[in-house]
Amino acid sequence: MKEIAIVGFKQSDSVSDAGAVNEVEMIMPVLSSVFQQVGINNAQDVGFVCSGSCDYLQGAAFAFVAGVDALGAVPPIKESHVEMDAAWALYESILKIRMGHAESALIYGFGKSSPGELPIVMSQQLDPYYLAPLWVDSISLAALQARLMLDQGLITERDMAEVVSRSRRNAMNNPHAQLAGDVAPDDVLAEEMYLSPLRKADICPVSDGASAMIIATVDKAKEWGVPYAIISGIDHRIETHNLGMRDLTDSVSTRTAAKRAGMDAGKVEVAELYAPFSHQEIILSRALGLGDETRINPSGGVLAGNLMMASGLSRIGEVFNRIVSGEVQRGIAHATSGPCLQHNLVTVLEKA
């Protein structure tokens, strides 16, 4: 099967309120950056384009249509869109390259979450007949999940605080982070409860921003003459939507996806996990069996800034950055979708 290389990645700053910047203006700088990294001009120079976004963040049907304005799609281009995190747009792009209909692809994701009330908006992702009418917001569902873990003795509040502390400290080295600082676990525990058992620090912030990536066949990457990392495996799995029917303290689909993506074939030096809540990072790292040899979320993860519809792609980009900088040889990235980690994608990246 055709090997796929990542050749460029850029994430915008994660900001709490992008103000009057519209979606196209949010996308343009990250696109320009990846075009520049690869040495190409615009979307005309790649074989396929795929994006991820969510209409409900913008509050309008067809949020992605305006995105096409950022591409320079005259003459027309081969382009598609997923109403999912852009990590799944990457997945679709890989299919396109493997079937031989493109040699390269541009992928981007964007979300401007600040204008709405994100946790309540996301309640409308639930079963429309039995759950959505209750307006159960995404934070409340995560709180129930954390409570299950605490009650079963699987974690302590200090474990959660340690995740937050590590995220804040790691984020000090991430210029795009929204929340960073020398925060100790005790500082987190000293915070008041927000939605028991979650403190505000256990919850990712609401953020605006975008990210973009370019992938290509290895031949094309060599032709472009830019540093690249190899995607040696990618897989994703979804689980039941009925929260009462799955073990919320585990993530079976993450484990399955990692296995099928070939995570176990080598050492995992770094793992970027899409964990919007502190306890979910623990669920994910345990599901993946990650040990001391793995650095988890050196970027600070999404607790440091959560670009809806782009965070999953950004996790992959973060690992790519560390591989091409020579810091690590092999790592994994995870993306999630749906309430309480319902749908999970795992990508394995390796040094070329």
Add this chain to the structure above:
Amino acid sequence: MANLAAVVGIGQTKYMTKRLDVSIAGLVREAAVNALQDADLTWDDIDAVILGKAPDMFEGVIMPEAYLTDALGCNGKPMLRVHTAGSVGGSTALVAASHVQSGMFKRVLTVAFEKQSESNAMWALSNPQPFSTHLNAGAGGYFAPIIREYMRRSNAPYNVGIKVAVKDRLHGARNPLAHLQKPDITMQEVEDSFMLWDPIRFLEACPSSDGACAMIIANEELADKSAKKPAWIRGVAMRSEPTMFAGRDEVNPQAGRDCAADVYKQAGITDPRKDLDCAEVYVPFSWYEPMWLENLGFAPEGEGWKLTMEGATSLDEGGDIPWNCSGGVLSSNAIGASGMIRFAEAARQVRGDAGAHQVEGAKLALGHAYGGGAQFFAMWVVGSEKP
């Protein structure tokens, strides 16, 4: 070179204004189960599910694939959700096909749906946006001036759209799944129907439907031993262009012409009118038949309406290139599913399984979908013979 792939199962629901007897999950499951039965397969035979629908606001459910995974037997499998505006049913089929054509999957299920009765599409399309001009017109209001421009350019007689409206409803009367059943429709009746968006009359517009369409796409090895005759995928193409740019031809968009040229090249088609046996083309407003006849190369520019008026696209008049034998979008419009229905109906024709709207001996058929401001295009060519 892409791996070979073929449609080995097709399932649809009956299209109607309101499916009050089923939930959204019940609707998609009905189409999926019909496809599994058609293919003589079970849920365990499916490796992944690819779901498509138009904007989430049409039902008011954000990313409904999360909720629909249980109904679609997808738990523990990959689920992908495609959204490319009105072309989505077609692009979803193409993304599903790419799962198999990439060699990464053996057999996948793809489903597209819309349950318009759950919400209000006109409202969903008319939300004011802070940085844009407010267009409170719906789809018909958007396309009416473009149709008017086509009429001006081509000097087509005023009743071409009326003819298409009658022809597609007579086709629909042969298809028990079609939403509108009007076997006695006349040109006069269409002409007398009230003007909605001048020049589009009420009966020249598509209905608003609930419905779902599903297909099972398999690799060569599995298609070779499929229960019923497979429809081999001979070409796949997508193109997009921006909604507005200086010099854009909205009547005859470049993206549509490029997309057609790409898919024809893959399928070895040089003269679409001659080489294809029939086509299922996204015609939500009557005049889009002559417009797309030209855009897709079935007629020279300015002459598409002549094919329509000669009856070339009519099954009932024995036309040489019947378009929309199923009744088309003018007879059933479950928006997100409409593109996939075109793709599936093209496949039904080459499988020889189209019932009373079968084109006798059809061997090669085009499935077409478009969306947005006629800027997103998805097409495939399917054939009865393995390429």
